[in-house]
Amino acid sequence: MSQTVCILGVTGSIGQSTLKILQQHPEKYSLYAVSAYSRIAELVEICKQFRPKVVVVPSAQRDELQLKLKLEKISDIEILVDEAGLIEVSSCENVDIVMAAIVGAAGLLPTLAAVKAGKRVLLANKEALVMSGEIMMQAAKEHQALLLPVDSEHNAIFQCLPHNYLQSVRDGQPKLGVSQILLTASGGPFLNHSLEQLQTVTPNQACKHPNWSMGRKISIDSATLMNKGLELIEACHLFAVEEQFVTVVVHPQSIIHSMVQYVDGSTLAQMGNPDMCTPIAHALAWPERIQTQVSALDLIQHHRLDFTEPDLVRFPALKLARQAMSAxxxxxxxxxxxxxxxxxxxxxxxxxxxxxxxxxxxxxxxxxxxxxxxxxxxxxxxxxxxxxxxxxxxx
Missing domain, CATH: 1.10.1740.10 (RNA polymerase sigma factor, region 2, helix turn helix motif)
Known part of the structure; x- marks a missing residue:
C-alpha cells in the first residue's frame, strides 16, 4: 500500500534527495505536501513533476507562487502559508510520513506537530530536538510517533544499536550491552588550518565541504564543528544517554558514518559512500530496505581510514555544545x-x-x-x- 509523504523544506538538499527516492519508488510513496521558503521557481518545477495536493510558502511568496502555477495551468494545488500552514500539513490526517528538513529553529513547531499527530517523522532538523529535547521525546512516546533519524551519523548509530534499543528505559545510561557511541566528524574544510588562518577564512571557503553537498548554514556549522556539537546533543536525546557516553571522533574520509561500542569489546560501524539518499531511504522504509542509486562502497578504493581527536582549541564550538548538554x-x-x-x-x-x-x-x-x-x-x-x-x- 502506497504511503503519503510531506516534505518540509523540499527545495533544500535533504528535500531534493528525498524526491529522488520517491521518484524511484512510485509504487510505495506519493508526495502529498511540500513546503519551501524562497526558491519559488524550483518549487514550481517540483509541483509540475510531482503534483502535491498542498504547498506551504511564506505569505510574502504566495502571490508569486499562485501566478507561476497559473501560467503552468496548475489549479489543483492548495496553497497554505506561514507557520500555521506548516503545522497543518505536518499533522494532516492524509499524511503518513513527514520529512522534517526545515533548517534551524523554524522547524521546531511543525516537527512537534507531526510528532503529536503520531506520524512517522524523519528527523533531518537537528535544531528542533536540540531546542526541545525531552519535550519532543516525551511527545513521541505519548502519541506513539515513530521518530527516525536522517542525519547520516544518527542513522548510522540507529543501524548499529540493538533493534529494540529505543524502547528501553530512558535514564541516561547505555542499555542492552552498549557501552559508548562514537560520533564521527569529517572535520570540515578547515581541519588542518591554524588558528591564525581561521581568522581570515571566507564564507565561500567555509561552504566548500570536502565530502558532502549541504546548505550554507549547515556547511558553516560543519566548518566550526558546531554541527557536530548539535549532533552530540541530538544523539543524547534520541538514544537517551548522558553526554559522557558520546565520543566525537574526527574521520576525514566520511566513510564510517558513526559507530557503537559494546561491553564485550565489539565495535559496530555503519559504512557507505557519503550520500544522504542512503539514510533517507533507510528511514523511509525501516524496518525494511529499499533500493537507491547510491553506488556500493569500494573498499579497495577507500583502503585508508583515518581517525583523530577533535581539536577543541581551534574548534571550541564543539566544547561549548558538550558543556551545554552537560548543564x-x-x-x-x-x-x-x-x-x-x-x-x-x-x-x-x-x-x-x-x-x-x-x-x-x-x-x-x-x-x-x-x-x-x-x-x-x-x-x-x-x-x-x-x-x-x-x-x-x-x-
Missing part, C-alpha cells in the same frame, strides 16, 4: 539560538570565523539557564538568546 535545561536552546544569529552574521561578512564561537559563548554566559519544563519557555528563551546575540554583534 542541561535550556542551555542547548541558548546555544542554538545564538549560533543561528552569528552564522548568519558570518555569512553576511559582519564577523570573522573565530568570532562565531566567541559570541555563542558570550551569549551562553549572559542568558540565564532554566529548567526546560514547557515549550512556551523554550520559545521565550530562544527569542531572548537571539536578542542578546544580536546585541553582542552590534557591540
Amino acid at each position: 542541561g535545561g535550556l542551555a542547548p536552546t541558548i546555544l542554538n539560538a545564538a549560533n543561528e544569529i552569528v552564522v548568519e552574521a558570518f555569512l553576511n561578512h559582519q564577523i570573522n570565523f573565530v568570532q562565531i564561537a566567541e559570541i555563542v559563548e558570550s551569549t551562553l554566559n549572559r542568558v540565564e539557564n532554566k529548567s526546560a519544563n514547557s515549550l512556551e519557555l523554550v520559545l521565550e528563551v530562544d527569542q531572548q538568546s537571539r536578542r542578546v546575540a544580536q546585541q553582542l554583534l552590534v557591540n
Whole structure:
C-alpha cells in the first residue's frame, strides 16, 4: 500500500534527495505536501513533476507562487502559508510520513506537530530536538510517533544499536550491552588550518565541504564543528544517554558514518559512500530496505581510514555544545539560538570565523539557564538568546 509523504523544506538538499527516492519508488510513496521558503521557481518545477495536493510558502511568496502555477495551468494545488500552514500539513490526517528538513529553529513547531499527530517523522532538523529535547521525546512516546533519524551519523548509530534499543528505559545510561557511541566528524574544510588562518577564512571557503553537498548554514556549522556539537546533543536525546557516553571522533574520509561500542569489546560501524539518499531511504522504509542509486562502497578504493581527536582549541564550538548538554535545561536552546544569529552574521561578512564561537559563548554566559519544563519557555528563551546575540554583534 502506497504511503503519503510531506516534505518540509523540499527545495533544500535533504528535500531534493528525498524526491529522488520517491521518484524511484512510485509504487510505495506519493508526495502529498511540500513546503519551501524562497526558491519559488524550483518549487514550481517540483509541483509540475510531482503534483502535491498542498504547498506551504511564506505569505510574502504566495502571490508569486499562485501566478507561476497559473501560467503552468496548475489549479489543483492548495496553497497554505506561514507557520500555521506548516503545522497543518505536518499533522494532516492524509499524511503518513513527514520529512522534517526545515533548517534551524523554524522547524521546531511543525516537527512537534507531526510528532503529536503520531506520524512517522524523519528527523533531518537537528535544531528542533536540540531546542526541545525531552519535550519532543516525551511527545513521541505519548502519541506513539515513530521518530527516525536522517542525519547520516544518527542513522548510522540507529543501524548499529540493538533493534529494540529505543524502547528501553530512558535514564541516561547505555542499555542492552552498549557501552559508548562514537560520533564521527569529517572535520570540515578547515581541519588542518591554524588558528591564525581561521581568522581570515571566507564564507565561500567555509561552504566548500570536502565530502558532502549541504546548505550554507549547515556547511558553516560543519566548518566550526558546531554541527557536530548539535549532533552530540541530538544523539543524547534520541538514544537517551548522558553526554559522557558520546565520543566525537574526527574521520576525514566520511566513510564510517558513526559507530557503537559494546561491553564485550565489539565495535559496530555503519559504512557507505557519503550520500544522504542512503539514510533517507533507510528511514523511509525501516524496518525494511529499499533500493537507491547510491553506488556500493569500494573498499579497495577507500583502503585508508583515518581517525583523530577533535581539536577543541581551534574548534571550541564543539566544547561549548558538550558543556551545554552537560548543564542541561535550556542551555542547548541558548546555544542554538545564538549560533543561528552569528552564522548568519558570518555569512553576511559582519564577523570573522573565530568570532562565531566567541559570541555563542558570550551569549551562553549572559542568558540565564532554566529548567526546560514547557515549550512556551523554550520559545521565550530562544527569542531572548537571539536578542542578546544580536546585541553582542552590534557591540
